[in-house]
Amino acid sequence: MNRRAWTGLVAAACSLSACGSSSLTTTGGACSTAVPAGQACNTMVVNGSLVPITCTIETMPTGQGGTISPGRYDLTQMTYYNATSCPPMSLHETIELTAGCLQLASDSLITGTLSGTFTVAGNAITTTQTCMNFDSNGGTETLDAPIKTFTATPTTFTLFSVNSAGGSSNPGSIAVFTKP
Secondary structure, eight states: OBOOHHHHHHOOOOOHHHHOBTTBOOOTTTTSTTOOTTOOSOOOOOOSOOEEEEEEOSOOOOOOBOOOOOEEEEEEEEEEESOSSOOSOEEOEEEEEETTEEEEEEESSSEEEEEEEEEEETTEEEEEEEEEEEEOTTOOOBOOOOEEEEEEOSSEEEEEEEGGGGTOSSOEEEEEEEOO
């Protein structure tokens, strides 16, 4: 099963010293490369509402960059581009972006947590995964390797993922995350 583009981004790496924050508690080994099998990457709780996936056949725009405001964000919109049909499902995810650390909790398509580091250069964002823990009912997780750009405002983080560029059969997508 291919994870949608955002989850592929969020699967990144971090160390406790770089990723700790007053609003995030972690379990032993969280965010490092030494997380024991089956242990959650973080103890984040998903907030916000279920977000239905929408689809369009339009050409996907590119992110414009910006300064990423540290904090927690809830998924508020997911649009697949160059897609003639839409999966009949909703997503429910929360992310935290702090000091180069990116963490995710999801309880929708697949329940689990991800952690990692991120760097930005202009409007491009690059991540490195070190922890992924998902309940996929015995399935195998294969992360997309898309090209990603972003747009950041003081209250939103929008991720533009061009999956076809990474050889994925998943459509391109735009995920909008908003601070609660």
